[in-house]
Amino acid sequence: MLNNHSNGVKPANWKDEIVAGIIGYFTTVYIVAVNGSILSDAGISLENGMIATIMASFVGCLLMGLMANAPMVLIPGMGLNAFFAYTVVEGTGMDFREGLAVVIVASAIFLFTAYTRVGDWLKKAIPSSLQHGITVGLGLFLTFIGLEKGGLVVRGEHSLIALGNPSSPVVIASILTLFIAILLFTRNVPGNFLITIIVGTAIAYAFGLVGEPGKQVSMDNATFFWMPSFASITDITFWMAVFPLALVLIFENMGLIHGQLDMLGDQSKFKRAYKATAFSSLASGFLGTSPTVSSAESAAVIASKGKTGRAAVIMAGLFLSTIFLIPWISMVPTTAISPILIIVGALMVQSIKEIPLDKLSESMPAFLIIVMIPFTYSIADGMAFGFIAYPFVKMAVGKRKELSLPVVLIAMMFLADLVLRSLGH
Numbered sequence: 268m269l270n271n272h273s274n275g276v277k278p279a280n281w282k283d284e285i286v287a288g289i290i291g292y293f294t295t296v297y298i299v300a301v302n303g304s305i306l307s308d309a310g311i312s313l314e315n316g317m318i319a320t321i322m323a324s325f326v327g328c329l330l331m332g333l334m335a336n337a338p339m340v341l342i343p344g345m346g347l348n349a350f351f352a353y354t355v356v357e358g359t360g361m362d363f364r365e366g367l368a369v370v371i372v373a374s375a376i377f378l379f380t381a382y383t384r385v386g387d388w389l390k391k392a393i394p395s396s397l398q399h400g401i402t403v404g405l406g407l408f409l410t411f412i413g414l415e416k417g418g419l420v421v422r423g424e425h426s427l428i429a430l431g432n433p434s435s436p437v438v439i440a441s442i443l444t445l446f447i448a449i450l451l452f453t454r455n456v457p458g459n460f461l462i463t464i465i466v467g468t469a470i471a472y473a474f475g476l477v478g479e480p481g482k483q484v485s486m487d488n489a490t491f492f493w494m495p496s497f498a499s500i501t502d503i504t505f506w507m508a509v510f511p512l513a514l515v516l517i518f519e520n521m522g523l524i525h526g527q528l529d530m531l532g533d534q535s536k537f538k539r540a541y542k543a544t545a546f547s548s549l550a551s552g553f554l555g556t557s558p559t560v561s562s563a564e565s566a567a568v569i570a571s572k573g574k575t576g577r578a579a580v581i582m583a584g585l586f587l588s589t590i591f592l593i594p595w596i597s598m599v600p601t602t603a604i605s606p607i608l609i610i611v612g613a614l615m616v617q618s619i620k621e622i623p624l625d626k627l628s629e630s631m632p633a634f635l636i637i638v639m640i641p642f643t644y645s646i647a648d649g650m651a652f653g654f655i656a657y658p659f660v661k662m663a664v665g666k667r668k669e670l671s672l673p674v675v676l677i678a679m680m681f682l683a684d685l686v687l688r689s690l691g692h
Contacts (some may be wrong), residue, residue: 281577283571283574284573284574284578284581285577285578286571286572287338287572287581288578288585289581289585290457290458290568291338291340291564291567291568291578291579291582292585292586294457294458294459294460294461295340295342295562295582296461296585296586296589298324298342298345298562299317299324300317300464300603300604301608302320302342302343302348302557303597304316304599304604305348305351305352305412306348306351306352306556309363311363311490313597314593314597315555316555317593317596317597318490319493319555320342320556322554322587323341323343323550323551324342324582324583324586325584325586326547327340327341327342327551327559327583328340328579328580328583329579329583330546331540331543331544331561331579332575333580334543335536335539335542335543336539336575337527337575338578338579339524339527339540339561339562339565339568340561340564340568340582341543341544343556344559344560344562345409345611346402346405346406346408347512347515347557348557349408349409349412349646350511350512350646351556351557351558353412353644353645354508354646355369355370355508358647358648359504359508360504361499361508362496364493367495367552367553367555368496368497368499369512370495370512370556370557372500372509372513373558374513374545374549376513377516377520377545377548378548380517380545381538381542381544381545382542386541389517390521393673394629395621396623396629396633397653397654397674398518399618399621399633400622400633400636401514401515401518401636401646401650402615403615403619403636404638404646405515405612405615405640406611406612406615406617406618407637407638407640407641408641409609409612410609410612410616410641411612411641412608413604413605413609414605415605416602416604416605417437417438417441417442417445417601417602417606417609418432418437418438418602419431419441419442436474436476437474437476437602440467441602441606443470444463444466444470444603444605445605445609447463447466447467448460448463448467449606460610464603464604467599467602467606468598468603471600471602471603476600476602477598491554492553492554492555493553493554495553503684507684510647510677511646512558514650514677516558516560519560521541523563523565524540524541524544524561525537527561530569531574540561544559544560548560627660628660628664628666632653632657634653635652635653636653650681651685654677654678654681657678658675
């Protein structure tokens with residue numbers, strides 16, 4: 268299964284695959300601390316959040332290596348984890364296990380598209396301006412969360428938000444770490460996010476913001492498998508959380524996998540990689556985390572001469588070994604995590620250049636998505652405003668023929684949800 272196919276790609280060797288796997292691991296292992304912190308906001312312990320992240324990354328990379336023979340790393344997706352914690356769990360009032368049920372159902376829909384043509388149909392039917400608007404909105408949302416975690420913005424006395432206390436040790440540590448993160452990232456230093464976390468933790472320690480290392484993982488308290496709760500499956504709020512999550516999973520993974528395989532020069536692996544990603548996403552719901560995606564850092568693996576699934580399997584093994592580092596990872600403060608959220612948000616915002624800003628019938632609905640996601644603190648609500656506005660704007664300017672059936676149906680579903688909520692249902 269891990270043999271390289273004759274498709275014009277130069278044969279791989281174990282040395283290159285091992286090096287690529289190690290580089291891929293060190294460029295993405297930051298996710299254990301970052302995702303664990305976000306999951307802890309959804310109602311589980313930080314330790315269990317990190318365990319869930321490790322296990323999902325292990326399973327994801329293993330599936331990618333064995334099923335698709337591709338050198339790509341699957342880890343819980345940034346943006347999707349925020350959607351899970353702050354929209355699905357906090358925003359709807361569901362508990363953590365009910366949120367995992369949302370992940371499973373959305374991933375099952377994602378898996379269905381992997382074995383049918385529905386995914387391609389949706390990708391073509393949903394306007395690219397709305398798809399890019401979602402990405403930009405997610406980027407601003409992550410940036411806002413990063414600013415909040417770093418104490419750089421706080422709830423204002425006379426406004427919704429205000430600047431944090433510049434003399435606070437938390438704010439100073441966050442700003443210093445952010446400057447270092449920007450320096451490392453703009454200079455393209457390998458493993459820049461990991462280095463940021465290490466240096467940021469050292470800075471926080473100097474300000475007295477870091478505690479002692481935790482204990483080794485206790486098998487009595489640790490959870491490696493979660494049984495989701497489908498108690499809310501008959502509620503409309505459940506399905507209005509499932510729907511946007513499934514859409515984002517489909518759009519984001521299609522784009523990521525296509526771009527990474529294009530870099531690899533082997534699009535023949537797309538279907539298998541897409542299916543492996545869908546299975547990994549589904550497994551995430553049982554492992555206790557938001558869905559995994561083919562991380563953008565997969566480009567570092569490919570650039571390091573990773574060509575086959577061997578690199579992915581090596582990354583899987585390294586992620587599994589990370590479970591022994593949890594006592595030290597748990598020391599990482601939010602001041603070391605917030606700069607990463609801000610930079611990832613900045614990267615996602617770059618998609619705004621793909622939106623035709625000179626065409627108001629495309630840019631205005633996308634703009635509503637972009638601003639309403641962070642301002643409502645809800646990805647689903649932000650998407651609702653944009654999708655509802657799209658058909659109205661198109662009809663207003665006499666471009667009804669540019670509307671597709673899926674867009675109209677999605678808009679009607681979002682509108683129905685808003686109406687029902689306004690009536691108290």
